[in-house]
Every structure is written in C-alpha cells, then in structure tokens.
Amino acid sequence: MNIEKMYERSDVQQLVRAMLLLDDEDDVRAFLTDLCTPREICDFGQRLQVARFLDEGEPYVEVQARTGASSTTVSRVSKALNGEHGGYRRVLIKLEDQERGRT
Incomplete structure (x- = not known):
C-alpha cells in the first residue's frame, strides 16, 4: 500500500x-x-535504538552486534533515517533535546 x-x-x-x-x-x-504484541513493542524499541546508533555514526556491523538486529532491519532503518519522511530524525532530535533538558 x-x-x-x-x-x-x-x-x-x-x-x-x-x-x-x-x-x-x-x-x-x-x-x-x-x-501491539510484546514482540512488536520490542521490535519498535530495537529499531529506534538502531536509528540512534546509526545517527551517531556507528558502523552497520557494530549496530547489529549491539542491538541484535538483523542486517535487513539495520538497512531498512538506515534507509528510513535518511529518507524523505524524517520520522526517526524528528524523534531523535526531540529525545536529544529532552536528554539535554531543553524540553
């Protein structure tokens, strides 16, 4: 769709x-x-962590090792992170602002 x-x-x-x-x-x-199922919730959390590590410049192999995500998941998250919709990027910026006490 x-x-x-x-x-x-x-x-x-x-x-x-x-x-x-x-x-x-x-x-x-x-x-x-x-x-969601517990597995789906964990998958969402894992994808967000993958996005964070990729955004920090971690190599794919290191992201896979640190998160347990498959190479397919890491690749898909990378594509979305750098894609036109910007959902991961927006959330990562907001999380970073929150962690720095800006919200």
Whole structure:
C-alpha cells in the first residue's frame, strides 16, 4: 500500500489522532500494550535504538552486534533515517533535546 494512501484511511487517521491524545508514559504504555504484541513493542524499541546508533555514526556491523538486529532491519532503518519522511530524525532530535533538558 502506498504510504500517502495509507494515511487517507479513516481508521489510520483515527490512530494518529488517538496517539496525539496520550498524556504521559503510562498512557503510552497502556495503549501500546493493548495495540501491539510484546514482540512488536520490542521490535519498535530495537529499531529506534538502531536509528540512534546509526545517527551517531556507528558502523552497520557494530549496530547489529549491539542491538541484535538483523542486517535487513539495520538497512531498512538506515534507509528510513535518511529518507524523505524524517520520522526517526524528528524523534531523535526531540529525545536529544529532552536528554539535554531543553524540553
């Protein structure tokens, strides 16, 4: 499915709006637990960590070793990290700002 078309679906629009309504970490944990399997949640966390290590300049092989991610996952995350949508990049910047006490 085309990414732009995906976001035109009413159920996906509702999901996006629902995520914006989450107030805190407890809300996010509860929603993720109801929405995803434990494996999916761990996979999301792993992908974000892969993105962080790649953004810090770690070589693919080192990222694989440190995260346990497959070469396919590392490659896909790298493509997304440097791709047109910028989701990983936005989140990494916000996380960095938060860690530095700027939020």
